[in-house]
Amino acid sequence: EDQVTQSPEALRLQEGESSSLNCSYTVSGLRGLFWYRQDPGKGPEFLFTLYSAGEEKEKERLKATLTKKESFLHITAPKPEDSATYLCALKDTGRRALTFGSGTRLQVQP
Amino acid sequence: EAGVAQSPRYKIIEKRQSVAFWCNPISGHATLYWYQQILGQGPKLLIQFQNNGVVDDSQLPKDRFSAERLKGVDSTLKIQPAKLEDSAVYLCASSPPWATDEQYFGPGTRLTVT
Numbered sequence: 001e002d003q004v005t006q007s008p009e010a011l012r013l014q015e016g017e018s019s020s021l022n023c024s025y026t027v028s029g030l031r032g033l034f035w036y037r038q039d040p041g042k043g044p045e046f047l048f049t050l051y052s053a054g055e056e057k058e059k060e061r062l063k064a065t066l067t068k069k070e071s072f073l074h075i076t077a078p079k080p081e082d083s084a085t086y087l088c089a090l091k092d093t094g095r096r097a098l099t100f101g102s103g104t105r106l107q108v109q110p
Numbered sequence: 111e112a113g114v115a116q117s118p119r120y121k122i123i124e125k126r127q128s129v130a131f132w133c134n135p136i137s138g139h140a141t142l143y144w145y146q147q148i149l150g151q152g153p154k155l156l157i158q159f160q161n162n163g164v165v166d167d168s169q170l171p172k173d174r175f176s177a178e179r180l181k182g183v184d185s186t187l188k189i190q191p192a193k194l195e196d197s198a199v200y201l202c203a204s205s206p207p208w209a210t211d212e213q214y215f216g217p218g219t220r221l222t223v224t
Contacts, residue, residue, distance in 0.1 A: 004152075032211050043114070043201050043215030044153065087152050091211065097143065097166055098213065100152030 002027045004101035006088050012107045016077045021104045023088030024070040033071050034098060035064050036087040044087055078108045112136065114216030116202050122222045128190035131219045134183070135204030141165075143213065144177055144187050145201040153201055159185065192223045 003026045032051050036044035048057045050066040057064050063074040085105045089098040115134040123129050135142050140161050145153035158166040162182040179185040199218040
């Protein structure tokens with residue numbers, strides 16, 4: 001059974017304090033690893049898709065990386081507007097739907 | 111481009127009552143998903159449609175939940191009768207045929223069962 005575990009559950013940073021969020025996973029065959037951002041009262045917003053170990057993608061202050069067992073979302077010099085819940089999800093080769101982790105609640109204080 | 115539309119945004123019902131949620135996906139998106147997100151958890155797939163056919167409903171509690179997408183466009187998810195544990199946000203998402211790995215989510219319907 002596919003499994004996604006995210007850590008930490010919650011993270012509080014000062015503005016400008018860089019950090020990383022972890023997503024560890026088990027899957028029979030990985031089709032893709034996805035990162036989403038979710039603001040309170042809203043649906044998840046797509047950020048990145050990673051398909052193979054070693055792949056990296058960047059968007060503004062965010063960079064996502066992938067190994068065979070885990071993915072990291074690196075946040076460089078975060079701003080208060082980066083505060084949100086970040087969700088990791090995977091899609092295996094036998095299924096089209098996403099399996100989500102429980103998310104990391106990030107709070108960036110000015 | 112308009113996003114995924116859902117209504118109502120909020121619903122409060124008593125247990126054993128019935129409720130229905132509506133979703134209109136992004137125009138041209140053939141794949142439509144319904145997810146359940148319980149507070150503090152990630153979304154869990156309930157059902158996936160490709161056009162008007164069901165692709166995956168393995169996690170749908172079929173004794174009380176039903177969903178349809180009759181014309182391959184908008185969709186309705188129904189719960190009858192509701193239980194306390196159905197309190198959650200119900201999210202609809204859609205994917206375009208040219209990028210099936212990308213899912214675009216609506217704002218969700220927050221259901222409270224008392």
